[in-house]
Amino acid sequence: MTVLVNPTALSNHKARDFRMLIDGKWEAGAADPIERVAPSHGVVVSRFPTGSKTDAERAIAAARKAFDLGPWPRMTASERSAILLKAADLIAARAEELAFLDAIEAGKPITQVRGEIAGSVDIWRYAAALARDLHGESYNTLGDGTLGVVLREAIGVVSIITPWNFPFLIVGQKLPFALAAGCTTVVKPSELTSGSTLVLGEILQEAGIPEGVVNIVTGRGPEVGAVMTSHPDVDMVSFTGSTGVGKLTMSNAAQTLKKVSLELGGKNPQIAFPDADLDAFIDAAVFGAYFNAGECCNAGSRLILHKSIASDVVKRIAELSKAVKVGDPLDPSTQVGAIITPQHLEKISGYVAGARSSGARVAHGGETLDLGMGQFMAPTILEAVTPDMAVAREEVFGPVLSVLTFETTAEAIGTANSIDYGLSAGVWSRDFDTCLTVGRSVRAGTVWMNTFMDGASELPFGGYKQSGLGRELGRHAVEDYTETKTLNMHIGKRTSWWMPQTESRLGRS
Numbered sequence: 348m349t350v351l352v353n354p355t356a357l358s359n360h361k362a363r364d365f366r367m368l369i370d371g372k373w374e375a376g377a378a379d380p381i382e383r384v385a386p387s388h389g390v391v392v393s394r395f396p397t398g399s400k401t402d403a404e405r406a407i408a409a410a411r412k413a414f415d416l417g418p419w420p421r422m423t424a425s426e427r428s429a430i431l432l433k434a435a436d437l438i439a440a441r442a443e444e445l446a447f448l449d450a451i452e453a454g455k456p457i458t459q460v461r462g463e464i465a466g467s468v469d470i471w472r473y474a475a476a477l478a479r480d481l482h483g484e485s486y487n488t489l490g491d492g493t494l495g496v497v498l499r500e501a502i503g504v505v506s507i508i509t510p511w512n513f514p515f516l517i518v519g520q521k522l523p524f525a526l527a528a529g530c531t532t533v534v535k536p537s538e539l540t541s542g543s544t545l546v547l548g549e550i551l552q553e554a555g556i557p558e559g560v561v562n563i564v565t566g567r568g569p570e571v572g573a574v575m576t577s578h579p580d581v582d583m584v585s586f587t588g589s590t591g592v593g594k595l596t597m598s599n600a601a602q603t604l605k606k607v608s609l610e611l612g613g614k615n616p617q618i619a620f621p622d623a624d625l626d627a628f629i630d631a632a633v634f635g636a637y638f639n640a641g642e643c644c645n646a647g648s649r650l651i652l653h654k655s656i657a658s659d660v661v662k663r664i665a666e667l668s669k670a671v672k673v674g675d676p677l678d679p680s681t682q683v684g685a686i687i688t689p690q691h692l693e694k695i696s697g698y699v700a701g702a703r704s705s706g707a708r709v710a711h712g713g714e715t716l717d718l719g720m721g722q723f724m725a726p727t728i729l730e731a732v733t734p735d736m737a738v739a740r741e742e743v744f745g746p747v748l749s750v751l752t753f754e755t756t757a758e759a760i761g762t763a764n765s766i767d768y769g770l771s772a773g774v775w776s777r778d779f780d781t782c783l784t785v786g787r788s789v790r791a792g793t794v795w796m797n798t799f800m801d802g803a804s805e806l807p808f809g810g811y812k813q814s815g816l817g818r819e820l821g822r823h824a825v826e827d828y829t830e831t832k833t834l835n836m837h838i839g840k841r842t843s844w845w846m847p848q849t850e851s852r853l854g855r856s
């Protein structure tokens with residue numbers, strides 16, 4: 348089902364001119380701004396400063412100064428937590444503005460983005476709570492002469508680089524935890540969708556974040572991002588984006604041995620057994636494949652179906668796919684919005700064409716949609732896909748579902764694990780043993796059982812293999828932004844190294 352784009356919805360919208368935030372000041376940047384064209388309406392909706400290498404260096408210097416000399420790392424956790432809670436309240440108060448920006452810049456359905464902003468508020472509050480629970484360890488068991496204390500200290504200056512597919516949600520999976528730990532930051536949003544992150548900068552200033560603690564430099568990866576991942580004054584890089592740029596990030600960071608956290612691509616399987624609740628599975632298969640137009644690291648883009656149910660299930664998924672509402676992101680009934688850029692739409696279409704020429708069949712969709720303006724893709728199901736095809740192994744990042752089949756549980760697990768990614772997976776069966784056997788054998792950071800893509804601030808998220816390094820969210824999320832320091836304290840007279848030993852001592856090199 349399609350929802351035609353309402354051409355008048357943005358006809359009176361004046362493109363918003365944003366500035367970037369460096370050392371507490373809002374700046375326009377020296378070069379011409381980056382113009383963002385709404386992927387749904389084809390009109391310029393935002394202009395972001397084109398940050399330069401020098402802008403990135405100035406932002407890093409400000410963050411370094413704010414860390415080394417500023418009050419932020421020295422505040423009590425209670426004070427930092429109060430500011431994060433205030434930020435959460437201010438995000439909630441500006442939720443509609445933030446949702447509108449992500450909808451028009453990324454082409455995401457407005458109803459969906461409202462949910463993402465509400466989810467972000469919860470994450471900011473969760474990080475505020477964790478800030479007060481950050482603590483180290485003590486060892487009073489090392490003998491009369493020793494007391495050991497392990498401190499958790501903020502790691503320092505953190506570069507945060509985010510993609511376009513969940514602009515506000517993803518910065519919220521990183522920044523509040525880095526701030527909770529006492530770090531200072533330089534944030535670079537995607538050049539396609541920087542608006543909501545820049546509004547977040549205003550919110551954080553209003554909440555009371557001191558100057559230089561959060562710097563937001565807009566611009567392109569090879570200029571701004573490259574400096575943020577290689578500069579010696581940066582202690583850690585937290586990156587979400589493609590696996591290719593993730594590898595580049597790691598290699599840049601290796602030159603000065605920065606800590607790196609990477610959230611990268613996925614090609615996530617949903618495995619269905621004949622005894623599954625097929626009504627629930629079919630709904631989750633459609634949701635998993637088309638949510639966020641499939642432009643989602645967690646997309647359930649591979650179905651691995653037991654042969655005995657495959658043909659019936661594909662028919663029912665195709666039937667349900669017809670009911671999915673694709674179109675105008677600003678219409679509250681829309682479930683699947685626009686594709687991020689014309690170039691990306693071409694890439695998605697190329698994958699579908701490639702699969703067809705390798706022998707896959709289109710069971711539904713397969714074509715681009717003309718909805719009056721913007722760029723859209725029909726929900727697409729490809730059957731007779733084999734594990735060697737590119738569409739079964741690579742991240743298409745569009746609403747394209749590849750259907751593979753299996754006969755034995757071992758074969759299903761083998762197919763699930765046969766690719767380079769390992770972000771998430773789903774397993775569907777009413778049999779507890781089947782769910783646990785598959786759940787324990789699939790190499791992925793999250794395995795859903797009889798559901799798909801549910802999330803909670805408390806549950807860690809991240810990838811195996813080439814889907815990433817490290818975990819976000821969960822109760823250890825703040826610890827990721829810390830270093831540990833051991834205080835080894837001697838009590839009483841120390842045994843001399845030069846004097847004849849009366850007792851054995853362990854040397855430490």
Ligand code: NAD
Nearest residue numbers: 509510511536537568569572573588589592610611612644
């Ligand atoms: P991308 O890798 O092209 O860009 C991500 C960010 O990196 C952008 O801000 C970009 O400007 C920046 N960048 C580009 N080149 C750079 C360079 N040389 N140095 C430093 N930074 C650079 O990714 P994208 O197209 O924006 O996002 C889509 C990708 O993100 C998909 O692969 C998706 O799976 C992944 N993603 C992963 C997760 C996760 O949690 N695992 C979540 C969302 C998106």
